[in-house]
Amino acid sequence: MDLPLIVYSPEEYIETSTGNKVYKKASIYGSQNIVLSGKCVLQKDCILRGDLAPIRMGKFGIIGENSVIRPSFKNFINKGPQGSFIHVKIGDHVFIGKSCIIMAGQISSYCHIGDGAILGQSCVLKECCEVQAEAVIAPDSVFPPFSLIGGNPARVIGSTAPCTADMMIEATQEYYENFVPKTSARAALM
Amino acid sequence: MASLYQSDRNKYECSCGAWDSLGLLYFCRHCSVTRCSSCVLVELDCFLCQNCLESAPVTEARLKKNRCFACNFCPFCATVLTKKTCVNSGNTFLSCGVCRWSTRDAGIPDQSKTTTDWPMPENPLSKRLNEISGHFKDLETREKARKEKDTTKRRTNFGGFDASKFSDRFGVQKMIQARKKAIETPASTVESHVATADVPALPDDVFESTAAIQLPLNVINKQPLVEETTLLPVRLPLKGRKAIRCRKCEHHLLKLDYSPNAINYKISAFARNTIPEIRLSRGVELVVGQQSSILLTLLNHSENGMQIILTPDADDSAFEIVTESIDITLSPLDAADVLLGAEESKYSAASSSSSSNIVFQRRNRVGIRLDLCPKVDFKCLPLSLKFKNIHTTAKLETSADWKMVKVRVGLDK
Numbered sequence: 001m002d003l004p005l006i007v008y009s010p011e012e013y014i015e016t017s018t019g020n021k022v023y024k025k026a027s028i029y030g031s032q033n034i035v036l037s038g039k040c041v042l043q044k045d046c047i048l049r050g051d052l053a054p055i056r057m058g059k060f061g062i063i064g065e066n067s068v069i070r071p072s073f074k075n076f077i078n079k080g081p082q083g084s085f086i087h088v089k090i091g092d093h094v095f096i097g098k099s100c101i102i103m104a105g106q107i108s109s110y111c112h113i114g115d116g117a118i119l120g121q122s123c124v125l126k127e128c129c130e131v132q133a134e135a136v137i138a139p140d141s142v143f144p145p146f147s148l149i150g151g152n153p154a155r156v157i158g159s160t161a162p163c164t165a166d167m168m169i170e171a172t173q174e175y176y177e178n179f180v181p182k183t184s185a186r187a188a189l190m
Numbered sequence: 191m192a193s194l195y196q197s198d199r200n201k202y203e204c205s206c207g208a209w210d211s212l213g214l215l216y217f218c219r220h221c222s223v224t225r226c227s228s229c230v231l232v233e234l235d236c237f238l239c240q241n242c243l244e245s246a247p248v249t250e251a252r253l254k255k256n257r258c259f260a261c262n263f264c265p266f267c268a269t270v271l272t273k274k275t276c277v278n279s280g281n282t283f284l285s286c287g288v289c290r291w292s293t294r295d296a297g298i299p300d301q302s303k304t305t306t307d308w309p310m311p312e313n314p315l316s317k318r319l320n321e322i323s324g325h326f327k328d329l330e331t332r333e334k335a336r337k338e339k340d341t342t343k344r345r346t347n348f349g350g351f352d353a354s355k356f357s358d359r360f361g362v363q364k365m366i367q368a369r370k371k372a373i374e375t376p377a378s379t380v381e382s383h384v385a386t387a388d389v390p391a392l393p394d395d396v397f398e399s400t401a402a403i404q405l406p407l408n409v410i411n412k413q414p415l416v417e418e419t420t421l422l423p424v425r426l427p428l429k430g431r432k433a434i435r436c437r438k439c440e441h442h443l444l445k446l447d448y449s450p451n452a453i454n455y456k457i458s459a460f461a462r463n464t465i466p467e468i469r470l471s472r473g474v475e476l477v478v479g480q481q482s483s484i485l486l487t488l489l490n491h492s493e494n495g496m497q498i499i500l501t502p503d504a505d506d507s508a509f510e511i512v513t514e515s516i517d518i519t520l521s522p523l524d525a526a527d528v529l530l531g532a533e534e535s536k537y538s539a540a541s542s543s544s545s546s547n548i549v550f551q552r553r554n555r556v557g558i559r560l561d562l563c564p565k566v567d568f569k570c571l572p573l574s575l576k577f578k579n580i581h582t583t584a585k586l587e588t589s590a591d592w593k594m595v596k597v598r599v600g601l602d603k
Contacts, residue, residue: 001196001470002487077275095194110453112194120287126243127453130193139287140272142241144429145453153269153288156240161213162444163460165453166491171194 003174010181012044021179036061037092039176043067053085058092058109060172067100072121072139086122093165093172097133104137108145110168125149128164132157199600200468202461204229209598215461216443218436219584224461224595230443231435237428238450241270245450251428260306262423266291271423276300284308284423296421311422325380335372463492464581465595466520468500468573471549471557474601476564481512484560484571485549486599490520492581499576502560503596508568512561516547523554571599 008021015021018038026042028034030050040061042048046068048055053071063069069090075083088102091109096102098115105122113119114133121139125131129143132150143149148158161167180186201209204226216225237251238244239258246254262271264286271284274292281300285292294300298309313319358364434444443459446452471485490496501515549557560571575597580590 001199002472003194004472077277077280114193126451132193138269141270141287142243144238144240144243145451147240153267155268161211162455162458163213163462166460166462167195167197167213170491175194 003171003178005186006179007182007187008179010183013181019176021176041176041179053087055088055090057090058094060093060169060176061090062095062172062175064096064098064100064115066098067096067102069096069102072103072105074122091127093168095168095172095175103139110165112168112171128160128168130160130164195469197469199470199602201598201600202465203596212462212465212467213460215465216434216436216459217461217464217582218439218441218443218459219464219582220439220441221436222582222591222593224465225436225443229437231437231440233433233435235431235433235446236450237430239426240429241426243451246428254428256428257425258428259425261426262308263426264289264291265421265424270426275303291421293423296423298422308423310425321380325378328378331372332377335369339369339373464579465593466490466496466498466575466577468575468597468599470599470601476567476601478564478567481561481563484562484599484601486558486560488518488520488556488558490554491523492579493522494580495522496520497578500558500560501574501576502562503572503574508564508566510563510565512563513547513559516558516560518548518556518558520556521554527553569600569602571601573597573599 012024013021014024016036018036020036020038020040020042022028022036022040022042023044023046026045027047028042028050029048030052033050033054034048035054035056036042037057037059039059040057040063042063044065046063046066047070048063049068049070052073055069055071069088071085071088073083073085086105088104088106090107091111093109094107094111094113096113097117100113100116101118102113103121103123104119104125106124107113107119108125108127108129110128111125111130113131114135116134117131118136119125119131120137120141123137123140124142126143126145126147128145129147129149131137131154132148134152135150135154136152137143137149137154141154143156146159146162146164147156148160149155150157178186197211197213200211202212202215202224203209204215205223206226206229208226208228210226214227216230217223218225234248237246237248237256239246239261241261242258244258244260246258262284263269264271267286267289269286269288271286271293273282274285275282279300280303282303282305283293283298283300293308301308431446431450432444433442433446435442442457445455445457447454447456467489469487469489471487474482474484476482476484488498488500496519498518498520499515500518502509502511502513504511547559547561549559551557573596574594576592576594578590578592582590582593
């Protein structure tokens with residue numbers, strides 16, 4: 001089914017010059033450490049903890065309502081007892097659903113994370129992965145490209161379609177286009 | 191992604207008669223037919239470890255018994271174990287992030303940083319198994335040698351003067367000698383199993399002991415020969431990467447780049463890039479006996495314009511057709527249009543003989559309204575989709591033919 005038209009109030013969201021649509025009251029800490037490459041959507045009440053470590057997000061990234069992105073903490077033997085927070089890298093055309101907790105080290109391009117999924121500390125998702133809703137990924141896990149991940153603890157339970165990259169490009173672009181302010185011409189058609 | 195668009199609802203008919211969603215179908219341009227996962231040839235491209243993503247050639251994978259020697263998973267919950275370093279000694283141990291099991295619990299001493307040689311469960315019957323497999327290999331060599339001797343044509347001048355006979359330049363003599371040796375040497379013998387009446391009795395506590403019951407089923411599957419107290423880490427199996435060929439013409443339909451982590455395709459023949467996609471625009475509410483409308487979106491993901499004739503099939507007479515057919519020309523997909531946010535394609539806009547059924551036009555997609563009158567409550571709308579796309583044939587000189595594919599659109603909520 002086609003993605004629905006989502007109409008937002010222009011007072012609640014701000015659109016940047018690069019096309020990012022960001023909820024004004026979203027808890028975005030350490031904004032100097034957060035890079036959104038353009039045409040990203042940060043929806044209501046999402047939390048980005050850029051104060052802990054840098055967060056870099058590719059273009060057409062969608063973050064659902066109430067989702068949290070917080071860099072993971074790791075102790076390194078060589079770096080003394082304090083340990084450090086690890087950068088979060090999120091690729092292009094990544095869709096993160098509602099109420100997710102993302103503590104991943106890397107989410108590569110064309111990944112889809114279902115509603116309520118929890119990504120454990122420093123886990124790595126390679127390209128074209130799909131995490132099913134409510135899945136809980138163990139810390140430090142690595143998943144190869146085209147993995148369908150589900151369960152608690154999450155495992156590879158299948159593979160995604162070979163044309164996932166094309167489908168994700170289409171889905172994220174359509175989602176961005178359908179996420180419109182009340183004042184737009186498309187919203188008036190509703 | 192499939193779950194975002196609920197693309198599993200809409201099934202397309204493959205040339206073999208199976209039904210599958212469009213994302214999982216291929217289109218062979220050489221045979222001009224659709225192919226699904228059950229009517230293609232699958233070949234293994236390469237092997238890679240799921241955790242360290244290290245690739246292994248086929249011979250190496252076979253030697254390692256399809257396991258990665260560097261990565262292990264937990265015997266209890268099958269989660270990949272992580273290597274942790276002891277602060278004082280600098281040695282490492284393996285630990286599970288989910289159930290907190292560690293190699294220390296199994297009584298395995300910490301290993302040095304570089305080691306990958308974690309103790310593996312030994313099969314107590316391995317010696318006997320090796321003996322038997324060696325015996326069968328020997329039998330195989332003898333049988334092969336005898337068969338070769340019978341089938342090889344004897345040379346008439348073999349006994350005469352021939353320089354090659356003395357120099358053995360081409361290794362013929364060596365081959366003959368090896369064959370002779372294989373036939374003449376006595377066959378190896380293995381001790382055969384002997385039936386015995388002396389079977390030890392079951393211990394008394396076997397029905398009372400809960401030791402075996404406490405183990406989860408997947409643990410018993412993975413390590414059936416070890417006791418509960420000596421669970422050991424299990425080596426992670428390698429994953430095979432697939433390449434797909436057409437069953438009839440054996441042309442590649444799908445082949446990834448050389449790198450094991452690659453997601454770019456050298457060859458890709460997705461049906462999605464040739465056949466128009468049909469989606470429901472919004473949820474449907476049908477009332478039996480009343481004329482209702484179903485709103486559909488037609489999309490053209492190919493790089494060429496496409497002419498489409500959409501006809502509802504009323505074979506099962508679940509509904510009465512009001513809209514006989516819709517004839518549309520769809521614009522090609524242009525990535526630049528999407529990035530610039532253009533509403534209309536720079537190519538010729540969609541045209542239709544039945545413009546009253548067109549709801550909207552937007553770049554490579556057209557929204558249509560299909561009117562019908564349901565006689566009973568039905569959950570699946572059968573459609574016939576005729577389309578003309580230059581991509582359906584590999585021959586350059588021929589013009590595009592009309593192709594037809596049957597589609598079932600799921601109307602369930």
